[in-house]
Amino acid sequence: MVSLVGATERLTRRTLRALDALMHRVADWRLNPLHQSGTIAAYLLAVLTVTGLYLILFYRVGAPAASVQRIADDPWLGSWMRSVHRYATDLFLVAAVIHGARVFGQARSWGPRARAWISGVALVGVGLACAWTGFVMAWDSFGQRVALAGARLFDVLPVLSEPVTRIFAGDRPVPSAFFFLNLFVHIGLPLMMGVGLWLHVSKVARPVLAPPRPLRWGMVVGLIVLAIVLPAPLGPAADPLRLPATTPFNLSTSWWIPLADGRSPLLVWSVVSLVVAVAVAVPFVTRRPREGSFTPSVVDPRLCTGCDQCTQDCPWGAITMVPRDDDRPTLVALVDPALCVSCGICAASCAPMGVGPDGRTGRHQLVHIRSRVLPGLRTGDAAARVVAVLCGQTDVALRAQLGAEGAVIHEVPCIGTLHTSVIELLLRQGASGVFVAGCPPRDCAAREGPKWTELRVYHDREAELQARVDRRRVLLTTAPAGLAGATVAEFVAFRDAVVALDQPTVEDDIDLRLLCEPLEKTAV
Amino acid sequence: MIWLRRVVLLVLGGLAAWGLAASSAVDLPWHGANAAALRLSWVARPERIETCRDLTREELDERPAHMRQARECVGASATYRLSIAVDGQPAVERVLRGAGLRNDRAIFVLDEHPVAPGARRVAIRFTRVEPFEAPMDSTDVRRGAVPRDLALDTVVTIPSTAVALVSLVDGRLALKLP
Numbered sequence: 001m002v003s004l005v006g007a008t009e010r011l012t013r014r015t016l017r018a019l020d021a022l023m024h025r026v027a028d029w030r031l032n033p034l035h036q037s038g039t040i041a042a043y044l045l046a047v048l049t050v051t052g053l054y055l056i057l058f059y060r061v062g063a064p065a066a067s068v069q070r071i072a073d074d075p076w077l078g079s080w081m082r083s084v085h086r087y088a089t090d091l092f093l094v095a096a097v098i099h100g101a102r103v104f105g106q107a108r109s110w111g112p113r114a115r116a117w118i119s120g121v122a123l124v125g126v127g128l129a130c131a132w133t134g135f136v137m138a139w140d141s142f143g144q145r146v147a148l149a150g151a152r153l154f155d156v157l158p159v160l161s162e163p164v165t166r167i168f169a170g171d172r173p174v175p176s177a178f179f180f181l182n183l184f185v186h187i188g189l190p191l192m193m194g195v196g197l198w199l200h201v202s203k204v205a206r207p208v209l210a211p212p213r214p215l216r217w218g219m220v221v222g223l224i225v226l227a228i229v230l231p232a233p234l235g236p237a238a239d240p241l242r243l244p245a246t247t248p249f250n251l252s253t254s255w256w257i258p259l260a261d262g263r264s265p266l267l268v269w270s271v272v273s274l275v276v277a278v279a280v281a282v283p284f285v286t287r288r289p290r291e292g293s294f295t296p297s298v299v300d301p302r303l304c305t306g307c308d309q310c311t312q313d314c315p316w317g318a319i320t321m322v323p324r325d326d327d328r329p330t331l332v333a334l335v336d337p338a339l340c341v342s343c344g345i346c347a348a349s350c351a352p353m354g355v356g357p358d359g360r361t362g363r364h365q366l367v368h369i370r371s372r373v374l375p376g377l378r379t380g381d382a383a384a385r386v387v388a389v390l391c392g393q394t395d396v397a398l399r400a401q402l403g404a405e406g407a408v409i410h411e412v413p414c415i416g417t418l419h420t421s422v423i424e425l426l427l428r429q430g431a432s433g434v435f436v437a438g439c440p441p442r443d444c445a446a447r448e449g450p451k452w453t454e455l456r457v458y459h460d461r462e463a464e465l466q467a468r469v470d471r472r473r474v475l476l477t478t479a480p481a482g483l484a485g486a487t488v489a490e491f492v493a494f495r496d497a498v499v500a501l502d503q504p505t506v507e508d509d510i511d512l513r514l515l516c517e518p519l520e521k522t523a524v
Numbered sequence: 525m526i527w528l529r530r531v532v533l534l535v536l537g538g539l540a541a542w543g544l545a546a547s548s549a550v551d552l553p554w555h556g557a558n559a560a561a562l563r564l565s566w567v568a569r570p571e572r573i574e575t576c577r578d579l580t581r582e583e584l585d586e587r588p589a590h591m592r593q594a595r596e597c598v599g600a601s602a603t604y605r606l607s608i609a610v611d612g613q614p615a616v617e618r619v620l621r622g623a624g625l626r627n628d629r630a631i632f633v634l635d636e637h638p639v640a641p642g643a644r645r646v647a648i649r650f651t652r653v654e655p656f657e658a659p660m661d662s663t664d665v666r667r668g669a670v671p672r673d674l675a676l677d678t679v680v681t682i683p684s685t686a687v688a689l690v691s692l693v694d695g696r697l698a699l700k701l702p
């Protein structure tokens with residue numbers, strides 16, 4: 001079971017990475033929509049709300065098909081508002097599924113993320129139900145088909161004694177009360193989705209809900225152009241006494257209808273229940289034991305100066321400041337292990353290196369560098385002493401290619417966990433340059449790694465790279481999937497530039513304590 | 525060359541958008557070009573068949589004061605046989621009961637049969653299964669209960685893509701075309 005789950009995660013990750021790589025080779029990785037699938041889904045919800053509010057003004061429950069036809073016939077706002085609403089629905093569901101697959105592939109589906117996962121599954125379910133009611137509202141031949149398919153499923157449930165299907169039999173007009181109820185549900189479900197989205201990101205600190213501006217405008221303008229050039233089709237008005245030969249197709253809602261047509265509703269329910277059960281079970285089956293790389297962060301209260309930085313940097317809001325139980329006047333940081341996802345970002349935010357998952361705090365990083373990396377930097381010319389610090393999520397091929405260029409590879413779980421003192425130590429003890437390559441910021445599995453690293457290295461965010469460090473010897477860059485060649489080229493240019501600089505004297509055996517911010521009563 | 529990569533992104537986005545719109549323009553087969561159907565749809569309140577008897581004076585005296593009801597009935601709702609034949613070929617033969625756990629609610633008749641378009645002889649019967657002269661002491665025709673025997677035997681021309689709907693109008697089976 002565990003290996004099956006692991007294999008599925010790996011397969012998902014590799015598939016998405018291959019798509020990323022393809023995208024990055026031809027287009028600008030900064031705007032890769034696959035990295036933005038969650039924000040795109042959230043943004044499309046807003047687009048759907050705005051266009052939906054407009055459409056509702058012209059919708060009539062007493063004459064649903066005629067009112068939608070009138071909207072579609074309005075060559076100006078009506079037609080394209082309706083089409084944008086339709087196409088945004090499809091895009092929303094596609095984006096949500098890609099986003100779900102992405103977090104699954106990055107093993108971000110368990111532990112404190114379980115709430116986000118399960119509410120995400122619910123958001124997709126409610127989104128599908130909402131799309132369903134939307135098509136019924138239009139009451140064209142496709143709406144009739146969707147309504148009948150839904151009624152057939154509903155009728156096997158022991159809820160109503162009168163079959164819902166009878167409403168559509170044609171012996172009396174479909175009552176406007178039905179369309180009123182349908183409209184009510186169509187408006188109520190998005191309200192639920194609003195609450196669902198709030199729940200979805202409620203444990204995430206500083207959730208990003210909007211894609212970057214070019215994507216935002218690109219999507220809105222693209223949808224409008226699409227709506228004008230290829231308006232969404234509307235079938236002939238529903239007639240219960242007609243058997244249309246075909247209906248329009250819809251990517252997000254109707255792919256399952258031919259599969260369900262003619263099948264027993266109980267079978268369809270069983271398949272749906274199975275899919276939902278599997279989706280909801282994901283956080284439980286992907287759960288990792290909280291040890292090794294998944295051990296929660298801890299604070300060493302002796303080292304904590306109460307600076308509050310880790311609480312500002314933790315992407316999961318897992319750290320709070322609490323009163324100390326000794327006589328020092330400051331507060332002390334406290335990690336809630338139930339909220340901590342073990343990303344290790346806090347390890348790099350703490351100047352005195354007093355916080356982080358066991359084995360990954362700044363202190364552990366320095367010790368590791370000293371024992372494993374520095375010995376290799378004692379000899380060789382400047383070109384052979386450039387250290388490449390790579391995020392473990394970057395392309396596997398990158399390691400070999402950088403190695404072939406003479407880089408000394410140091411892999412970290414995320415560059416956001418790299419304490420700036422490590423860079424300083426490397427440069428003072430033999431490295432001629434430090435090249436740090438991470439993931440595209442919106443693809444960071446730890447959410448905010450590249451963002452904090454950039455601020456720490458170049459903009460004095462705590463725990464900042466000290467001013468005494470020669471910035472010409474440090475390069476922070478992004479290594480997007482599929483662009484290993486470009487990253488290597490960047491490395492080579494950087495290496496050549498640092499080799500051309502005067503080489504600094506290697507400081508022998510510096511006291512690690514010097515690298516840390518004021519250390520009161522503590523020892524390394 | 526970042527602008528070139530953004531142009532490529534724009535083109536890819538355009539292609540995806542076009543794919544999305546094109547998928548919406550696809551016709552999804554439903555009933556096919558030459559479909560026609562016979563649909564039955566009505567609600568029938570079943571009769572209630574009861575056996576009643578008058579209690580004797582002695583029996584009444586034995587009961588507590590609040591339970592002294594002179595006439596006592598036990599019974600059940602009638603069941604109905606639905607049979608449909610198209611062009612002389614039996615299509616359906618089924619016994620229907622009222623909805624609900626005790627089958628005392630209405631019977632919801634809803635049946636659809638594909639038929640070939642054109643002139644079809646349609647024969648439908650909906651009759652009570654329990655004999656009219658029930659072996660029980662009495663039967664009670666409820667207000668609003670469905671007639672004991674409903675029949676329709678007619679020739680109807682059903683165009684292709686149309687449904688011929690049989691429903692219950694004023695106590696009789698009636699046929700409607702679009």
Ligand code: HEM
Pocket residue numbers: 038039041042043045096097099100101103108109113116117118119120121123124127197200201204206207208209445447
């Ligand atoms: C349906 C619409 C959805 C929207 C609008 C949406 C939006 C978002 C947003 C904005 C975030 C925060 C991202 C960030 O700032 O880093 C997020 C996180 C997350 N989403 Fe969704 N999501 C949706 C569906 C889903 C689905 C279907 C799943 C999985 C089944 C899912 C699983 C998650 C998880 C696990 C996280 C937390 C990831 C992390 O930060 O480690 N979401 N989502």
Ligand code: SF4
Pocket residue numbers: 299303304305306307308309310311332333349350351352353354355
């Ligand atoms: S960053 Fe370090 S010193 Fe500052 S509050 Fe957190 S644990 Fe304490």
Ligand code: SF4
Pocket residue numbers: 296297313314315316317318319335339340341342343344345346347356357
């Ligand atoms: S490892 Fe640190 S930054 Fe990451 S979730 Fe835990 S406490 Fe927050």
